[in-house]
Amino acid sequence: MASSTVEYAVGRNPEMGPAGTPVPSPLEPFDAPEPELGSQTMLVNVGPQHPATHGVLRLVVELDGETVVSVVPRLGYLHSSFEKLGEYRTWNQVVTLTDRMDYLAPLIYNCAYVMAVEKLMGIEVTERCKVARVICMEMDRIFSHLLWLGTWSIDVGAFTPFLYAFQQREKVYKLHEALTGARITTSATRIGGMMADFPEGWTRGVREFADNLPATLDEIDTLLTCNAIHIGRTQGIGAISAEEAVNHGLTGANLRASGVPYDVRKDRPYYDYESYDFEVPIGCHGDCYDRYLVRMEEMRQSVRLLHQALDRLPGGPMDVEDPRISLPSKTDCMSDMESMIHHFKLITEGIPAPAEDCWFSVEGSKGELGMYVVGDGGPKPVRWRIRPPSFVNLSAIPKLAEGHLMADLIMINASLDIVLGEIDR
Amino acid sequence: MPDKGSVASAPDFSTVASGPVRSRAEVPEREGPASVPPGNPTVTALWEQFPDGVLRNRVCAGDEDVVYIDPERVTEILGWLHETAGQQYDHLADVTAVDYGGGRPIEVVYQLWSIPHRAALRVKCELPLDALEIDSVTGIWVGADWLEREVYDLFGVTFQGHPDLRRILMPENYAEGHPLRKDFPLRGRFSRAEQTRRALTQDPEDYYMPGEIGERTPQVVGSGADGGDDAAGSGAGVGTEGGDDGL
Amino acid sequence: MGVDKPGVLGAGTPAFLTTRLDFVVNWARRNSLWPMPFGTACCAIEMMASAASNFDLARFGMERMSFSPRQADVLICAGRVPYKLAPVLRRIWDQMMQPKWCISMGACASSGGVFDVYSMVQGIDTIVPVDVYIPGCPPRPEGLIYGLMMVQEKIRGESLTRHGELRAEDPLAVGRPRADDQEVSDLTGPFGNSTQQNQVSGLVDTGAVGRPEDRLP
Numbered sequence: 001m002a003s004s005t006v007e008y009a010v011g012r013n014p015e016m017g018p019a020g021t022p023v024p025s026p027l028e029p030f031d032a033p034e035p036e037l038g039s040q041t042m043l044v045n046v047g048p049q050h051p052a053t054h055g056v057l058r059l060v061v062e063l064d065g066e067t068v069v070s071v072v073p074r075l076g077y078l079h080s081s082f083e084k085l086g087e088y089r090t091w092n093q094v095v096t097l098t099d100r101m102d103y104l105a106p107l108i109y110n111c112a113y114v115m116a117v118e119k120l121m122g123i124e125v126t127e128r129c130k131v132a133r134v135i136c137m138e139m140d141r142i143f144s145h146l147l148w149l150g151t152w153s154i155d156v157g158a159f160t161p162f163l164y165a166f167q168q169r170e171k172v173y174k175l176h177e178a179l180t181g182a183r184i185t186t187s188a189t190r191i192g193g194m195m196a197d198f199p200e201g202w203t204r205g206v207r208e209f210a211d212n213l214p215a216t217l218d219e220i221d222t223l224l225t226c227n228a229i230h231i232g233r234t235q236g237i238g239a240i241s242a243e244e245a246v247n248h249g250l251t252g253a254n255l256r257a258s259g260v261p262y263d264v265r266k267d268r269p270y271y272d273y274e275s276y277d278f279e280v281p282i283g284c285h286g287d288c289y290d291r292y293l294v295r296m297e298e299m300r301q302s303v304r305l306l307h308q309a310l311d312r313l314p315g316g317p318m319d320v321e322d323p324r325i326s327l328p329s330k331t332d333c334m335s336d337m338e339s340m341i342h343h344f345k346l347i348t349e350g351i352p353a354p355a356e357d358c359w360f361s362v363e364g365s366k367g368e369l370g371m372y373v374v375g376d377g378g379p380k381p382v383r384w385r386i387r388p389p390s391f392v393n394l395s396a397i398p399k400l401a402e403g404h405l406m407a408d409l410i411m412i413n414a415s416l417d418i419v420l421g422e423i424d425r
Numbered sequence: 426m427p428d429k430g431s432v433a434s435a436p437d438f439s440t441v442a443s444g445p446v447r448s449r450a451e452v453p454e455r456e457g458p459a460s461v462p463p464g465n466p467t468v469t470a471l472w473e474q475f476p477d478g479v480l481r482n483r484v485c486a487g488d489e490d491v492v493y494i495d496p497e498r499v500t501e502i503l504g505w506l507h508e509t510a511g512q513q514y515d516h517l518a519d520v521t522a523v524d525y526g527g528g529r530p531i532e533v534v535y536q537l538w539s540i541p542h543r544a545a546l547r548v549k550c551e552l553p554l555d556a557l558e559i560d561s562v563t564g565i566w567v568g569a570d571w572l573e574r575e576v577y578d579l580f581g582v583t584f585q586g587h588p589d590l591r592r593i594l595m596p597e598n599y600a601e602g603h604p605l606r607k608d609f610p611l612r613g614r615f616s617r618a619e620q621t622r623r624a625l626t627q628d629p630e631d632y633y634m635p636g637e638i639g640e641r642t643p644q645v646v647g648s649g650a651d652g653g654d655d656a657a658g659s660g661a662g663v664g665t666e667g668g669d670d671g672l
Numbered sequence: 673m674g675v676d677k678p679g680v681l682g683a684g685t686p687a688f689l690t691t692r693l694d695f696v697v698n699w700a701r702r703n704s705l706w707p708m709p710f711g712t713a714c715c716a717i718e719m720m721a722s723a724a725s726n727f728d729l730a731r732f733g734m735e736r737m738s739f740s741p742r743q744a745d746v747l748i749c750a751g752r753v754p755y756k757l758a759p760v761l762r763r764i765w766d767q768m769m770q771p772k773w774c775i776s777m778g779a780c781a782s783s784g785g786v787f788d789v790y791s792m793v794q795g796i797d798t799i800v801p802v803d804v805y806i807p808g809c810p811p812r813p814e815g816l817i818y819g820l821m822m823v824q825e826k827i828r829g830e831s832l833t834r835h836g837e838l839r840a841e842d843p844l845a846v847g848r849p850r851a852d853d854q855e856v857s858d859l860t861g862p863f864g865n866s867t868q869q870n871q872v873s874g875l876v877d878t879g880a881v882g883r884p885e886d887r888l889p
Binding site for chain 2: 081249368385387399424
């Protein structure tokens with residue numbers, strides 16, 4: 001993998017030295033030996049309904065003064081039993097559940113699920129569908145990272161980037177709506193293809209979005225990247241080494257910020273990702289600031305991918321031409337008895353899957369998103385398991401937050417980019 | 426545990442699975458090292474290293490190697506996969522379980538990935554329903570902690586040696602069983618009225634378990650269920666339970 | 673003294689107005705509703721979108737999201753509520769000061785939505801009283817704004833003389849379910865086809881236990 005290093009001109013910050021090293025603030029705390037007073041630690045509860053926990057996460061924090069001694073996350077406040085519900089649905093009906101799980105990047109979940117099922121069934125989708133799904137997934141990677149950027153900046157104390165990010169998100173909302181009719185709960189994929197082909201002019205809209213996004217990213221870059229407050233609150237906070245990050249199971253930007261170049265798109269390529277020209281940004285400190293930089297760069301790389309995918313989008317059918325999988329067209333159903341029966345049988349009986357199991361993982365916006373599907377020969381899953389990236393990422397928070405201040409805990413939590421719908425499922 | 430039904434009612438397999446798709450029994454399984462495909466050196470090495478620990482292996486979904494191992498030796502074999510120079514499965518992607526229903530054993534599934542070698546392996550252990558116990562792999566991968574807790578919560582599989590095996594998604598006092606078992610009804614075992622009543626009678630402050638913090642008994646300060654910014658107003662206020670003797 | 677100064681309608685008019693007390697109080701209340709955003713899932717994202725520039729909830733006097741229930745006027749329950757979260761929701765509702773209103777945003781909060789499962793509250797109206805239900809999965813930001821405007825309409829019709837009647841709360845009911853057992857089973861009865869389906873189609877019929885009153889012995 002070709003690698004290049006990007007130097008950030010952090011030296012222009014008045015509080016930064018010329019080499020980009022932080023200059024100690026004159027307001028360093030007076031370093032005197034503290035008198036032995038004998039103190040107790042105390043428990044502080046954060047959440048489950050708290051603006052800084054990004055959902056209904058609950059953290060029970062043990063504090064010594066303002067220093068975090070230990071953090072115990074409590075989960076399950078959004079346990080919606082997706083996996084159990086999936087066992088009562090046919091393979092295609094499960095698609096509607098996937099986007100309610102990660103409502104920040106619904107299309108990635110839609111695609112990941114059907115890709116796993118297609119692999120289980122041995123279906124090869126059309127070239128157009130492959131590129132279409134790449135467009136959808138990269139668009140939603142940006143979509144998710146923009147929300148992370150907005151909430152991250154609120155946590156760091158800046159409200160303006162939130163508004164900037166949401167203006168761009170609103171454009172993706174409109175693209176979602178034009179594609180599927182829904183703003184968040186897209187359910188855009190079907191086994192063997194997509195819900196529908198792209199509407200007229202939709203790719204033009206994506207192109208326009210990809211053209212305009214870097215300007216917004218530059219604006220937010222100006223506001224945050226070299227901001228002294230931002231740097232002071234994130235550099236050196238929540239650092240984790242590469243070995244520990246791998247051992248904790250971290251994936252996605254959280255792992256890459258520690259310097260491990262593990263990206264499913266590069267390491268286990270799907271949908272011809274190996275033929276796209278893009279780079280995987282990695283950090284070298286593994287702290288919150290590096291996670292921020294990695295995600296900012298990932299958005300720019302996703303823009304590159306969007307342009308390339310739009311350039312190569314081939315014509316032809318979107319769905320596989322297999323009557324056992326694909327529905328007949330609506331026009332045929334309305335005018336032709338056989339097509340109507342075909343439609344009826346496919347909908348009521350579902351598509352059978354072989355009695356095997358299949359693991360398929362994609363690079364989601366939060367990390368490695370794995371789908372494990374087990375079939376038993378019938379049209380419903382025996383087991384549908386999601387490998388939730390933010391669930392595993394969050395499990396490292398006790399390790400990351402130990403010894404930091406309470407305020408840093410909020411930044412560490414924000415830097416992990418969690419979504420509770422996926423953690424609790 | 427109220428999950429005895431799955432053992433009692435053995436299903437009649439003769440009346441089902443008559444469709445065009447292969448049933449589970451017909452999937453060819455390779456029973457020895459002689460039939461191991463040349464594609465995956467890890468599987469060959471496992472057969473050589475643990476001839477009695479590896480039970481069988483198969484290939485699923487085209488290119489996914491699945492190895493069934495003896496549950497007794499899970500830490501030994503997975504530790505070997507993690508440590509050995511040629512294998513280095515350093516990324517534990519997933520730990521989960523599958524209940525096939527009908528009294529069949531529950532499978533615990535480990536999904537491994539080797540970042541240096543770019544290789545995947547799926548390891549499965551079959552646990553009979555009357556002995557749902559297996560050794561924890563948290564000593565090998567710290568990341569297995571919550572994944573195993575989730576399997577314990579939703580399937581009732583006990584992981585021996587796990588540092589903190591408690592329910593993680595369902596409430597601590599959940600009395601209806603393990604939801605992802607096949608014999609667990611979708612809407613739960615209790616009526617909705619009972620579920621609502623039970624939900625509201627649980628006290629959010631019960632969840633403060635100083636034991637899980639460690640041996641210390643800390644001072645409880647804010648305990649509101651509604652978040653830190655209104656912690657003092659939410660009922661408990663400042664408590665001094667624990668006292669000085671814990672320090 | 674007030675005669676020389678221009679009044680509310682311009683120079684020469686008196687510097688006072690006569691009106692009904694109810695009107696003034698309701699006017700003040702409905703134009704500075706402070707929402708308590710109880711956001712859990714997808715709907716919370718749409719609630720954030722409503723607060724951002726494109727939809728700008730601030731136009732209706734609701735820009736001050738009050739994350740503390742003590743200062744909030746209207747609880748927006750946005751998203752699905754599992755049983756584990758139910759006591760939290762109830763506690764936040766009990767912590768809010770009167771007068772208070774509640775919006776159930778989205779299908780999951782209103783009825784459980786697609787989640788007719790063991791872990792989900794089938795409609796938050798079994799837990800807290802709800803004033804406005806907003807349909808949608810999730811509702812668009814316009815839907816949320818319309819729902820808040822319906823709360824404003826509701827406030828317009830309230831009267832201080834009926835305060836005790838409209839805002840009565842039984843102190844013994846704090847922390848209890850809002851609905852009694854019969855009402856809960858009426859409200860949460862299975863509908864649609866999701867619960868009528870078998871679990872696994874191929875090999876095993878697992879036979880879900882019949883509803884609704886089955887209990888463990």
